[in-house]
Amino acid sequence: MPATSTTDPLPTGAVPVPPSLEQVVILARYQLRDYLRARRFLILFALVVAIGAIVTIVVAHYRPAGIIDSASGLYGSLWGGGVPFVIVLAAVFFGGDAIAGEFQNKTGYFLMGLPVRRATVYAGKYIAAFLASLAIVVVFALIILGNAVVYLGPDAFVGSLALSFLLAVVYLMAVLGVTFLFSSLFKVSTYGTILTAILFLFGFSLLQTLVQVLADTTPWFVISYAQSVIGAVLSDNCFTQPGTHDCTSGGFSQTVTNPTVPEGVAIMVAYFLVTALVGLVRFEREEFS
Amino acid sequence: MSNPSIVVSSVTKRFGSFVAVNNLDLKIEGSKCVGFLGPNGAGKTTTLKVLVDMIFPDAGECFLNGVSVRRERKRALGACGVLIESPEIYPSLTPNEALGMVGELRGLSPSERKRRTEEVLAEVKMSEWGDKKFGKFSKGMKQRLNIAAALVHDPQILMLDEPATGLDPRGMTEVRDIVRGLKRRQRLVFMSSHILSEVTDVCDEVALIDRGRLLFYDTLENVTSRFARGQASIDVSFRRPLTDDERTKAVPSLAGVEQVETLDPRRLRLRFSGGLETQERILEALVGLHLGVVGFQESNSALEEIYLSQIQKGD
Numbered sequence: 077m078p079a080t081s082t083t084d085p086l087p088t089g090a091v092p093v094p095p096s097l098e099q100v101v102i103l104a105r106y107q108l109r110d111y112l113r114a115r116r117f118l119i120l121f122a123l124v125v126a127i128g129a130i131v132t133i134v135v136a137h138y139r140p141a142g143i144i145d146s147a148s149g150l151y152g153s154l155w156g157g158g159v160p161f162v163i164v165l166a167a168v169f170f171g172g173d174a175i176a177g178e179f180q181n182k183t184g185y186f187l188m189g190l191p192v193r194r195a196t197v198y199a200g201k202y203i204a205a206f207l208a209s210l211a212i213v214v215v216f217a218l219i220i221l222g223n224a225v226v227y228l229g230p231d232a233f234v235g236s237l238a239l240s241f242l243l244a245v246v247y248l249m250a251v252l253g254v255t256f257l258f259s260s261l262f263k264v265s266t267y268g269t270i271l272t273a274i275l276f277l278f279g280f281s282l283l284q285t286l287v288q289v290l291a292d293t294t295p296w297f298v299i300s301y302a303q304s305v306i307g308a309v310l311s312d313n314c315f316t317q318p319g320t321h322d323c324t325s326g327g328f329s330q331t332v333t334n335p336t337v338p339e340g341v342a343i344m345v346a347y348f349l350v351t352a353l354v355g356l357v358r359f360e361r362e363e364f365s
Numbered sequence: 366m367s368n369p370s371i372v373v374s375s376v377t378k379r380f381g382s383f384v385a386v387n388n389l390d391l392k393i394e395g396s397k398c399v400g401f402l403g404p405n406g407a408g409k410t411t412t413l414k415v416l417v418d419m420i421f422p423d424a425g426e427c428f429l430n431g432v433s434v435r436r437e438r439k440r441a442l443g444a445c446g447v448l449i450e451s452p453e454i455y456p457s458l459t460p461n462e463a464l465g466m467v468g469e470l471r472g473l474s475p476s477e478r479k480r481r482t483e484e485v486l487a488e489v490k491m492s493e494w495g496d497k498k499f500g501k502f503s504k505g506m507k508q509r510l511n512i513a514a515a516l517v518h519d520p521q522i523l524m525l526d527e528p529a530t531g532l533d534p535r536g537m538t539e540v541r542d543i544v545r546g547l548k549r550r551q552r553l554v555f556m557s558s559h560i561l562s563e564v565t566d567v568c569d570e571v572a573l574i575d576r577g578r579l580l581f582y583d584t585l586e587n588v589t590s591r592f593a594r595g596q597a598s599i600d601v602s603f604r605r606p607l608t609d610d611e612r613t614k615a616v617p618s619l620a621g622v623e624q625v626e627t628l629d630p631r632r633l634r635l636r637f638s639g640g641l642e643t644q645e646r647i648l649e650a651l652v653g654l655h656l657g658v659v660g661f662q663e664s665n666s667a668l669e670e671i672y673l674s675q676i677q678k679g680d
Contacts, residue, residue, distance in 0.1 A: 103470070106455070182450065185419070186511070188417065190442065
């Protein structure tokens, strides 16, 4: 066998490879560019604008007093009720195939030949998906804010909306974390996408109801329970406000338990951390065979 | 700068009960091109994937320039250009952007990125496509750009898995030219291929693998002399179909000819020993027979026959 002597380690190339953190930013930037140019972004953008338009037309036509008379009513109904749906849509659109697509579309074979850590790829793609989704959430927020300005005038801007927006951002982080985890579990992107959509649109809500009704337990471990703080901070309704309250309705008194803001944030952050960690470990171990 | 090196040390890789790579040892060092041959399923691509940490060995370890791929992936791949499995690039990006991304991830400065992007796009004859999106490209165009991406940082080691996949004849020739250029620039090229003529044409050494085991690794000359026992062959073309007498008597009786094989009525393969001098004498004598010789070329059959005999031996 020719040439068998062992050599000293060489310098790894003429130029040093950038630190991993810098590579995360580079990857996120190019991935975001790919997302923003892709048809899926336009489709989702059009979908959210259409949802906003329908909401605007319906409110303008019926002018429901509970919505157009107060900031809490308007934001609680339109923003609090709509943004979780928009977030799930965005996460599915941008995160559903984020990792599985690297195997299915063979783009991973391009990235894996480069001197980057798998964690760098995972983080870069997550940040890009987060920013693309955030752009969609901002579009939805602007539509709702436009409605508020029309109906409420100078009273449209309330501090609780900013808090709610921040909570929506935390929820987006968690939903994307779960989506990336499912995406890393399968090499076919459809499975992860469908599983995420089913869980967030029906699954978690169903689980929350079952836990509350059948086990009579506070479903603190279910993300849909935590997510309710997004609308709750805007509400002046005793039944939906954060925390535990004795509420009266129709002569009946009832103790209602909703998550407080710190509880909601803690649950959502926990979902993000656990799913991101498990998804990352899974991606680190997955082979491009 | 030390010699570039690729080391596969006792690597075994299983997929369930199937052993794709079986205790493989391979050490390649220096500026050269090494052809990595073997039938489908022999373990070529698996070996290359283990070498770049796309899949993980069950046993053993790989080193690039002395750096462990598994333990220091980033450092090990820093000096390497890799093309495995004809990858896809994000469809909304343009070649300029994708090569810019590769250059940026590899630490090239903006001016270097621009210069190298232009150079490698010119090298793969894709300069005019620099601003078009990948999604619109044919398979061959994508493969050219994958080759460009592997070259953008002027790697010390280049690992190519079937680089001619999807390329037209012109593209294949260009890949060979690129490999020759890399050899001139003191690079190490490790290339799997099914195209034996391509290997014969550009490679200095060949490694043959079958069922995950290395059958041999040596220089092309040593392989040919060891396994073909010094025999060479030329393919000769004639203007007209030869008669039976011409094929079976006149040509075989020429001095130096050891065996004649009829490829078709107008083409013969002549085997001989004795190197270029014998080849020259045979060709002169052939022309002297006035059989209508219109062309001849050195046959690629030597490596092909060695390949087939070694693979069959393992069956």
